Amino acid sequence: xxxxxxxxxxxxxxxxxxxxxxxxxxxxxxxxxxxxxxxxxxxxxxxxxxxxxxxxxxxxxxxxxxxxxxxxxxxxxxxxxxxxxxxxxxxxxxxxxxxxxxxxxxxxxxxxxxxxxxxxxxxxxxxxxxxxxxxxxxxxxxxxxxxxxxxxxxxxxxxxxxxxxxxxxxxxxxxxxxxxxxxxxxxxxxxxxxxxxxxxxxxxxxxxxxxxxxxxxxxxxxxxxxxxxxxxxxxxxxxxxxxxxxxxxxxxxxxxxxxxxxxxxxxxxxxxxxxxxxxxx
Numbered sequence: 001x002x003x004x005x006x007x008x009x010x011x012x013x014x015x016x017x018x019x020x021x022x023x024x025x026x027x028x029x030x031x032x033x034x035x036x037x038x039x040x041x042x043x044x045x046x047x048x049x050x051x052x053x054x055x056x057x058x059x060x061x062x063x064x065x066x067x068x069x070x071x072x073x074x075x076x077x078x079x080x081x082x083x084x085x086x087x088x089x090x091x092x093x094x095x096x097x098x099x100x101x102x103x104x105x106x107x108x109x110x111x112x113x114x115x116x117x118x119x120x121x122x123x124x125x126x127x128x129x130x131x132x133x134x135x136x137x138x139x140x141x142x143x144x145x146x147x148x149x150x151x152x153x154x155x156x157x158x159x160x161x162x163x164x165x166x167x168x169x170x171x172x173x174x175x176x177x178x179x180x181x182x183x184x185x186x187x188x189x190x191x192x193x194x195x196x197x198x199x200x201x202x203x204x205x206x207x208x209x210x211x212x213x214x215x216x217x218x219x220x221x222x223x224x225x226x227x228x229x230x231x232x233x234x235x236x237x238x239x240x241x242x243x244x245x246x247x248x249x250x251x252x253x254x255x256x257x258x259x260x261x262x263x264x265x266x267x268x269x270x271x272x273x274x275x276x277x278x279x280x281x
Contacts, residue, residue: 022128024123031236033125035189036125037122039188042187046188047103047107048107049183053176053179054180057172065086065089065093068086068165082150082159082163085143085147092143093140099129099130099133103125147170204267209263212246214246214247215245217239232258234258234265235258248262253275
């Protein structure tokens, strides 16, 4: 029995490690992953500044919502959609808390244990847990819209506490989103757009730059096995349908960039900004 429990424990640990940590294979084009690859210092500064606030406020929201629903669930009729919205909101926020907390711990304490802080953070950002967290975040955006609609259409004078709590959660969620987006724009994205490699990094020749293949971006084309696309890793802007892009011959995954962005980069360095693969290799 003890052997079975120990074996089960190690299986759970192995699953958790595979779920929360992963190797960066260059395929992931999540905006935080691109920022961590290109400019780790401002990315770490952003995470250390805003992640604690976001995680603490989310935890308080989950706790307050759970306690309120536990004691007041039966006080409202089954037709009251606001209590269901509050339950769904608490579940979506709670689902994202474990990976946020793990990322927060790595941001502040990985170095104290002799670990490579940036590598640990990147391994979480490319993990299945972070991808699942992003999906939950997308569902939360839709759920937020439902909450606003239900709050407007079902404003009930007989449940003032529930109405006020839902309104507070909506305002808190909106405020945190604005703060996070603004902080990322100021601390990370501005540096990424301004940051170009130094001329001492052996620039590519203009002849080589002009010979690099181009293509028209199409979200319907499926080249996922050969090309990493949807976002330019230099300016961090999304590719638009029909936009002309330049492709670098990286291995095993070819990387796409805006033509102007990568031309300016290669004029300073002949290495891919994502994987450091030389374009003349």
